[in-house]
Amino acid sequence: MIPKRAVGALLSTVLGLVLLLSFKTPEASGVASSSRTNRAVVDQPAGAATKSGTTSKSGSTTQSGGTSNAATGAQADSGYADGTFTGQDVSMRYGDVQVQVTVSGGAVTDVTALQLPDGDGHSARISSIVEPMLRSEALQAQSASIDLVSGATYTSGAYQQSLQSALDAAGR
């Protein structure tokens, strides 16, 4: 498990929001209801409770329970509560960003930027944020239809153990 880094505190709140909603944690049954996001959760299913999240009146959410390892995380479609979730403002180099995430049928269906930096040429293309790494669980099932892998294979030794070498072997 990688230690959580103290990076961009504001930004991590938004990340935390989505991560928090995405993890089905076996130990989560004991989490008090006060740890829910105050405006976000709609009909949160049992077993999909938040993970040590804390909530403020402004609707911001911080993630204090640490991150989850995607390789051991829960299924991607089991941990979401349906609804629309708004993240706190995030300060980035060129201004503030705020995102809204829509969850439907247990999956993230939309990520919208509510607020983007403005006033200069940078702003138009900036946006979009966050989706939990748990996607990898589902994506692994699709890997049979992947043609190539992008991923910093710096040595030939690393190649031998890579998914790419398997794909090459399959193609020959």
Add this chain to the structure above:
Amino acid sequence: MIVHAEPVMGTVFSFHLADRDGGSQALRDALSLLHEVDERFSPYLPASEVSRLADGRLAETNVHPDVREVLALVDHAAMDSDGAFDARRWRADGRFDPSGLVKGWAVERAARKISSVVDAFAIDAGGDVVATTGPSRPKPWRIGVRHPDRPDRVAAVLQIDGGAVATSAAYERGAHILDPRDGRVPSDVRSMTVVGPDMTWADTFATAAYVMGRDGLVWVAEHPGYDALAITWDDALMWTQGMDSYLLR
């Protein structure tokens, strides 16, 4: 489909070519180009022009035109990235090393050689992918973005009709990329993937944006046609708006 894996430039290049007349010859031409580039640019070969430049045994005015071109490109990249990419400063030992740009530049040239003969192909240059589609393979290439913890898994899949996908990360060979501006190991994101029309810049932007961290996403998106996806230490994916059109959901 012609599939070939070639060890060159310290890694392995995978080629997937639609089976067309002249494809094997085009592949051979691309391979000899890559080995020629390697001999000229390798920082590990004492006799390479890059090694002799770094040692001061060769003056910048006396280099091969290819090296002169790369020198101009690395200088441009350093300026464009405010020093987050700097071939003259990023190594711990301070030696000049343009490897962060040369591989992408070489792949782009190899791809152009092949594209004059084969309409659909993909090259995976140690994790940096160039792909094109055409009549003999109209469906987009599906390119997985490697999971940072697991070499055998992907964290996202991108569908590419034509373009370059480059990833910079430190999950292999340790922390080999240093921030040229302060000599530190970048720690904001675990990996940075860039999609765009030209591999020279996709590769260079991925390295620079990896050093910049999350701000690198925004920086990449300032370049028309280029988009970025980061995997953070929080195990989240973040991407720029244009990346939506590539991400498989």
